[in-house]
Amino acid sequence: MRRLLFLLALLSFPATAAARHGPLVLAAASLQEAMTAEADAWAAAGHARPVLSFAASSALARQALAGAPADLFASADEDWMDALAKAGLLVPGTRADLCGNRLVVVAPAGWRGRVTRASLGRTLAGGPVAMADPDAVPAGKYGRAALTALGAWGAVAPHVVKAADVRAALALVARGAAPFGIVYATDARAEPAVRIAGVFPAASHPPIRYPVARLKASANPDAESFRRFLLSARGRAVLLRHGFTQP
Numbered sequence: 001m002r003r004l005l006f007l008l009a010l011l012s013f014p015a016t017a018a019a020r021h022g023p024l025v026l027a028a029a030s031l032q033e034a035m036t037a038e039a040d041a042w043a044a045a046g047h048a049r050p051v052l053s054f055a056a057s058s059a060l061a062r063q064a065l066a067g068a069p070a071d072l073f074a075s076a077d078e079d080w081m082d083a084l085a086k087a088g089l090l091v092p093g094t095r096a097d098l099c100g101n102r103l104v105v106v107a108p109a110g111w112r113g114r115v116t117r118a119s120l121g122r123t124l125a126g127g128p129v130a131m132a133d134p135d136a137v138p139a140g141k142y143g144r145a146a147l148t149a150l151g152a153w154g155a156v157a158p159h160v161v162k163a164a165d166v167r168a169a170l171a172l173v174a175r176g177a178a179p180f181g182i183v184y185a186t187d188a189r190a191e192p193a194v195r196i197a198g199v200f201p202a203a204s205h206p207p208i209r210y211p212v213a214r215l216k217a218s219a220n221p222d223a224e225s226f227r228r229f230l231l232s233a234r235g236r237a238v239l240l241r242h243g244f245t246q247p
Contacts, residue, residue: 022050023071023223026060028210029165030076030101030139030184034242038235042226050226056165058136064089064215071223074098074212074230076166076184077138081211088216094224095213096231097247099239102185103142103205105198106173115180115198121152123180127159130172130181138208139166143182146204170194184208186243209247 022042027035032054043049053060053070061080064073065087073090075081084090105115105124115123124147132140140162147153163169166183173181174193181194188196214227229235236246 022048023220024051025072027074028057028076029167056137071218071220091214098210098212099244101208103200104196106181106194107197121155125155128161128178130161130169130178132166133162142205146200149204189243
């Protein structure tokens with residue numbers, strides 16, 4: 001009898017454990033501090049705290065495409081959200097723009113120079129320049145587009161150190177492994193060991209938009225409520241406090 005009860009308890013454990021957790025959110029690495037604050041605010045209101053998974057949008061989208069279970073996806077660009085939409089993985093009507101960002105050049109906090117449009121190619125060509133993989137990761141794609149538009153990609157490309165995501169690129173500059181990096185303004189704000197050395201003109205790259213949507217694989221009853229909270233005035237206020245812009 002005891003053995004039977006034990007087996008029944010094991011079988012019921014996953015459902016019981018799942019009930020104690022909030023929705024699983026796949027979120028772009030650059031959203032780390034802001035999304036953590038959003039989850040804290042949601043939990044403080046009496047809800048089960050969301051489970052957050054941060055990585056490059058490209059890596060998270062590929063996980064979803066491979067069938068990984070999750071409730072929400074918050075991407076740092078529209079391309080990877082489009083990929084999930086084309087695969088039929090989004091709940092219709094749940095996709096919305098969450099916030100925006102700015103693209104910047106960062107240097108170690110002790111560096112006192114300034115990277116201008118005129119000096120961009122010459123300065124960064126001294127490299128190495130840390131940036132997220134420009135072939136897949138949104139921050140890297142925005143960075144390559146901006147450098148190309150400003151006529152500096154040819155000079156900078158040979159000196160690029162590709163990182164798995166924007167936070168990995170930021171860490172290379174913070175540790176002194178690279179004298180310059182291309183990241184989002186919110187990343188620079190989150191790391192005291194770096195400073196913003198230059199800001200890319202908004203017109204030099206596609207608009208930086210962070211769409212969020214609920215996935216069809218979602219099984220958590222709080223997923224839609226948390227998505228709506230993120231898009232609410234209170235949720236957007238959290239994003240603005242962390243340096244993100246209105247979408």
